[in-house]
Amino acid sequence: MKEYRWPYANELNEKEYRKTDVLVLGGGVAGCFAAIAAAERGKNVILVEKGSVIHSGAAGTGFDHWESACTNPCSKVTPEEITKAYVDEQDHYSNGIAHYIECREGYDRLADLERFGGKIRDTEDEFAGAEFRDEETKLLFAYDYANKFTLRVWGSTFKPALLRQLKKLNVTLLERTEATALLTEDTPEGRRGTGAVCMNVRTGKIEVISAKTTVLAMSRPARIWLYNPDMTGLSEFRPPQCIGSGHAMGYRAGVEFTMMEKSVRGEFSAAGRSIPPYSTGNNHNTWYAATMVDARGVEIPYLDRDGNELKTVSERYYPAKGQKFFLKGGVIDEPKYEYRGPETMPFDELMKRGYRLPFYADLSRMPESERKAIWGLMVGEEGKTKIPVYGNLTERGFDPEKHMLQSYGTGWQSASFLDQERQLFGAPGGIITDWDLKTNLDGIYACGDQLFAMDCAGAACATGYYAGRKAAEASDTIEFFTPDEAFVENEIRRLYAPLYVEDGMDWRELNSAVSKLMQNYCGGVKCDDLLKEGLDLLNHYRKTAVPQLSAKNPHELMRTHEVLDIMDVAEMILHACLMRKSSSKPLCFERSDSDQTDPAEDQRFITIRTVNGVVTEGSIPLDYFNDPKTEYEKRNRNYIEDRK
Amino acid sequence: MMEFKAEFIQSSNHPIRFDETKCIGCHRCAEACQVDVMIGFEKGKPPVVMYPGECWYCGACVMECPVEGAIRFRHPLMNQTKFVEVKQ
Incomplete structure (x- = not known):
């Protein structure tokens, strides 16, 4: 092993105390918008980001389509219609609050991005005359061309634009800094959030930040079941930075979560289990509605929701006769009839009819504007596509007019996983909030993928701004609390411990063990005995393996902290699974020790939180958010007035 | 005081390679x-890819590089999608 001197300053045991009105943890698109909203309202804001804001987060290098922009000038649908559709589509295990905010304010955030220097319309008239372009506004649409509520956007311009705006608003950026623990205070009114402890991942310096309000914007957990020590970075779809540390610190502090029992059979892990999704020929999401052909070059038919074959490419982008609109994109996989759009013939039917594998996407058969929209705009602006897919495949000689790109497996996942190889994907669990996106702890707000049943960058931007706005408003009436020194010292001891272990265990070994544990004890089919064994083994690892963890520098320390957070999330998932006593289809939750599926008494949000370290179950009815329009308008009069 | 050390961690993949004749060593x-x-x-020299196995393959390094061709970035061989000539 080649060893180098550490090039960054050694700031071990150095500690800086800071105070801010609003503290934002996580600098992806959600966190950036939260910080911007608070700073625009005149607040002092600190943004903590483990990586580097310019391209951090799941949408750091781009995103290609913006869903549910119901208030854009061309939209033919209302925020109420689309929110209802998403809630119905997810059998009411859905975040009506976040979806409504996305539908209602999403387009405002796109307009902000344009103001900050991002590109949201076809200003160069590259697609002039295209069916999906509105000639007046130059906005481009995806999926449902009749209703125009999903926009094609130039997402690779967004993070640099957000960074410029953060700097303009004098937001204090603590980059290369991991948030590790929430500071809390027990008051007569209950526990409240009062800031966070953080560590610089290059120098080891500790930051103790007192904040009037804190916004959690740290995405969702990963590497719980899927882990490859050789290709850690490709273990899951989201960046290795987004590991669930926000969930773990929230869980330790007493923040309430729901749907943590939901996990789905793996869809994306490019570490040997799939090909990177957007780099293959397919007809989902970025690639909708690519022309697909079989091995012989025979075109695969697109059907409407009633099974009628569609004759033209154009027809793939319109609702069926009598249908108001259809849903496509992020979390929409096999929608209910009411919301189902055009789709290629089901795989089994294709096999019966003699279609031959492998399949390919053949863009050469599509009109030029559609070809260029998929290859060049969507593949190019979607995250991880500009250089890795568009650039690399072009360099290898791929020309969409002359070549067709192979499809792998039977669907857009481009892989086949085993039942125990699971992920938190497809609107998974997360933090449950009130209509202010405030958690059960006063002073702590949540947004983006840290919320339960969330998906899509547009939703992250919209909920981020909203949470930042509410956190800013609340900070007016809150005083600072002095951090609990004993807690801070304890946290520093926990963080630094692996530095003092020589020849100990590498974080990869423990991550591998935890992922295997989850596959073995919390796989596709659950039962109490197995789940309890899983918890027992997890505790055993805490006692025996954790004290052996060893790190040589702050970078390795960061990775080690992430695995400790993965363990906390695994514990939360095991407990959440124990709490749900029957199987549930919408939650992809199967029990072998119950013969009931979705009985009436279990159709509810089961919540989990710790109360003074004790795991505590709660129950909240589905649709607890009431009528979205009424509830939203009650609480956002100023915002509505200001937008006029 | 404890001294930090950086250790190159081997991976089967090499996501990022530098063309030393083009790289200006700005470390962007x-x-x-x-x-x-x-x-x-060292400024003026390409960075060391210390943790290649942790790469997420997003391409941000190339997007920010001021010199075209200074970074060669590629997916692991197994993740390179196959393409063929159109059949019609």
């Missing part, structure tokens, strides 16, 4: 990488 790539897989030791 290392600063743009959210995963922090690279360490720039």
Whole structure:
């Protein structure tokens, strides 16, 4: 092993105390918008980001389509219609609050991005005359061309634009800094959030930040079941930075979560289990509605929701006769009839009819504007596509007019996983909030993928701004609390411990063990005995393996902290699974020790939180958010007035 | 005081390679990488890809590189999608 001197300053045991009105943890698109909203309202804001804001987060290098922009000038649908559709589509295990905010304010955030220097319309008239372009506004649409509520956007311009705006608003950026623990205070009114402890991942310096309000914007957990020590970075779809540390610190502090029992059979892990999704020929999401052909070059038919074959490419982008609109994109996989759009013939039917594998996407058969929209705009602006897919495949000689790109497996996942190889994907669990996106702890707000049943960058931007706005408003009436020194010292001891272990265990070994544990004890089919064994083994690892963890520098320390957070999330998932006593289809939750599926008494949000370290179950009815329009308008009069 | 050490961690893949004749050693790539897989030791020279296995393959390093062709970035061989000539 080649060893180098550490090039960054050694700031071990150095500690800086800071105070801010609003503290934002996580600098992806959600966190950036939260910080911007608070700073625009005149607040002092600190943004903590483990990586580097310019391209951090799941949408750091781009995103290609913006869903549910119901208030854009061309939209033919209302925020109420689309929110209802998403809630119905997810059998009411859905975040009506976040979806409504996305539908209602999403387009405002796109307009902000344009103001900050991002590109949201076809200003160069590259697609002039295209069916999906509105000639007046130059906005481009995806999926449902009749209703125009999903926009094609130039997402690779967004993070640099957000960074410029953060700097303009004098937001204090603590980059290369991991948030590790929430500071809390027990008051007569209950526990409240009062800031966070953080560590610089290059120098080891500790930051103790007192904040009037804190916004959690740290995405969702990963590497719980899927882990490859050789290709850690490709273990899951989201960046290795987004590991669930926000969930773990929230869980330790007493923040309430729901749907943590939901996990789905793996869809994306490019570490040997799939090909990177957007780099293959397919007809989902970025690639909708690519022309697909079989091995012989025979075109695969697109059907409407009633099974009628569609004759033209154009027809793939319109609702069926009598249908108001259809849903496509992020979390929409096999929608209910009411919301189902055009789709290629089901795989089994294709096999019966003699279609031959492998399949390919053949863009050469599509009109030029559609070809260029998929290859060049969507593949190019979607995250991880500009250089890795568009650039690399072009360099290898791929020309969409002359070549067709192979499809792998039977669907857009481009892989086949085993039942125990699971992920938190497809609107998974997360933090449950009130209509202010405030958690059960006063002073702590949540947004983006840290919320339960969330998906899509547009939703992250919209909920981020909203949470930042509410956190800013609340900070007016809150005083600072002095951090609990004993807690801070304890946290520093926990963080630094692996530095003092020589020849100990590498974080990869423990991550591998935890992922295997989850596959073995919390796989596709659950039962109490197995789940309890899983918890027992997890505790055993805490006692025996954790004290052996060893790190040589702050970078390795960061990775080690992430695995400790993965363990906390695994514990939360095991407990959440124990709490749900029957199987549930919408939650992809199967029990072998119950013969009931979705009985009436279990159709509810089961919540989990710790109360003074004790795991505590709660129950909240589905649709607890009431009528979205009424509830939203009650609480956002100023915002509505200001937008006029 | 404890001394930190950086150790190159081997991976089967090499996501990022530098063309030393083109790279100006500005280390903008290392600063743009959210995963922090690279360490720039000496200005004027390319950074060292210290943790290649942690690469997320997002391409932010290339997006921020001021010199075209200074970074060669590629997916692991097994993840390189096959394409063929159109059949019609």
